[in-house]
Amino acid sequence: MAFSIYDFTSFNQAIDKWLYDLLPPVLALIVEMTLIGLLFLVFYAIVGLFLVYAERKVCAFMQNRVGPNRVGPYGIFQTIADFIKLLMKELIMIRNSDKLLFNLAPFIVIIASFMAIAAIPFAKGLHAIDFDIGIMYVIAVSSLGVVGVLLAGWSSNNKYSLIGAMRSGAQIVSYELSVGLSLLTIIVLAGTMQFSQVVEGQANGWFIFKGHIPAFIAFVVFLIASTAETNRGPFDLAEAESELTAGFHTEYSGIKFAFFFLAEYMNMFIVASIAATVFLGGWMPFHVGGWAGFNHIMDWIPPLFWYFGKTGFVIFLMMWFKWTFPRLRIDQLLNLEWKYLLPINLVNILIMAFIVLMGWHF
Amino acid sequence: MNSFFKYFTDIFTGVKSLLVGMSVTGKYFFSPRAIVTQQYPENRKTLKMYDRFKGEIIMPHDANNQHRCTGCGICETNCPNGSIEVIPTRIDSPEGKKIRIIDKHIYHLSMCTFCGLCVKTCPSDALAFGQEFEHAVFDRAKLTKILNQPGSSILKGIE
DSSP: OOOOSSOOHHHHHHHHHHHHHHSOHHHHHHHHHHHHHHHHHHHHHHHHHHHHHHHHHHHHHHTTOOOOOSSSGGGTTHHHHHHHHHHHSOOOOOTTSOHHHHHHHHHHHHHHHHHHHTTOOOBTTBOSOOOTTHHHHHHHHHTTHHHHHHHHHHHTTOHHHHHHHHHHHHHHHHHHHHHHHHHHHHHHHHSOOOHHHHHHTTTTSOHHHHTHHHHHHHHHHHHHHHHHHTTOTTSOTTTOHHHHTTGGGTTOOHHHHHHHHHHHHHHHHHHHHHHHHHHSOTTOOOOOTTOHHHHHHHHHSOHHHHHHHHHHHHHHHHHHHHTTSOOOOHHHHHHIIIIIIHHHHHHHHHHHHHHHHHTOOO | OHHHHHHHHHHHHHHHHHHHHHHHHHHHHTOGGGOOSOOTTTTTTTOOOOTTOOOEEEOOOOTTSEEOOOOOOHHHHHOTTOOEEEEEEEEEOTTSOEEEEEEEEEEEGGGOOOOOHHHHHOTTOOOEEESOOOOOOSOGGGGEEEOSOTTOEEOTTOO
16 A cells, blocks of 8 residues: 555555455445545544634734633634533524424535535545536535525524525525636636646646636636625625624524534635635646746645645635625625626636637646 | 726726725734733733723722712712712811711622713712722622721811
8 A cells, every 4th residue: 555645546546445355345335435424524623623713813813812812822722612612502492493494404504515525636636526527516516505594594483594594595696606607717728627637737837827817817706706605704794793693593502503603614615725726726736837846846845735725825815805894785795796796707708718719828 | 988987997996995904904914913902811910901991989098098078979869870878977077067077988889880970970079980990709798898998087178
């Protein structure tokens, strides 16, 4: 079994072969699926806890505060303490609520984010499933989460929840378009929808550099639209604390609230990693075409570092937005999408198609 | 045509103002020394509250243990929560007259909302806000305080 931090393909194939030798094919498949599911669960817990801590620290520094600093050195165990508290909270059942939908909603939200993360390549060969149409699949499943949000709002029997859910619906229906079109711009450049091929295509320069200005505009539009899609500030109308208490998850407590909370942060992680993969080269090291020595040094840094570094960078950008800009009103939100982002995107994709047609990209 | 240009100038001015905002928060983020919050339990020794801080009602006494309270009771009538009780007494003045002075100025900290009406309405400026704010005690009775110190007398020339 050849384990290498640079290429996980042979390592995964060895495990696969070993399991299929050991067990009948159906059982081996089930074991593999369970293993990957467990891995993602652990990954979710770690990343979720870390992101909540990072968000609180980043927002504190941007507001000239210190942030959590009591539990452990620099408060690093704060989120673990919060998590234990959430686990021990009572699950309050709301009278006159739709019991089935009320209990189902958090699971739909978290399952949608689980489905999206399956398609993301973490390193060469470290990939749960590599669809031919990976980008399309991610666009499709990432918008499933809104079903959970709508159900949560509807079944809570609470006006705040309902208003929050309806806002969220309007928001995601419109911003889904911009997310799709900005990714389409890069699909035109890459010529493929398969994530592994998209990353391979950036071996001699990331798409944000290869595609000149249109790729950069697409990156900015994707950042704005995906922030809106994950219901994060400045587009957090769906939960708008000052207007709607907590929006669609007003009536949730304990672990069900934790599911919504975790799904919000994991969705942020997922859109950040899509942005990193599609625009910034994913796990591909920083390469400049022709500089062999420089490329060789960059190759020495493991792909996992590149992947998490880029994703962290995009997450930091999104936190920066959130803690700088005030929340948009619903009419401003829809204006921004339909009057500005969508026309810009349509012209942008036309320019990109022209550039690709003339072969002006690198 | 005018609205056509306005559309594009809107985009560019919008992006510019967003970048200005981001540069402000970005500067704060990369200068962690600019923390403005008080690190309270750690800096307890050096913590200096502000002059306008409303910690509790006090009655300032000078070096001769003299205060300015005449016992008129205006603070008691003005207090919305009834957290002040003024108990006056009468003594004989050196000139042989009966005058009203204060016996006890009782202050119930547990009922006080720090509105400041007593301080504002006192005709002889006998009350003030103190800076002390660590009021937690284990016994409720300790929150009832007598503001005039034992053996204190009124400053000459206030009556």
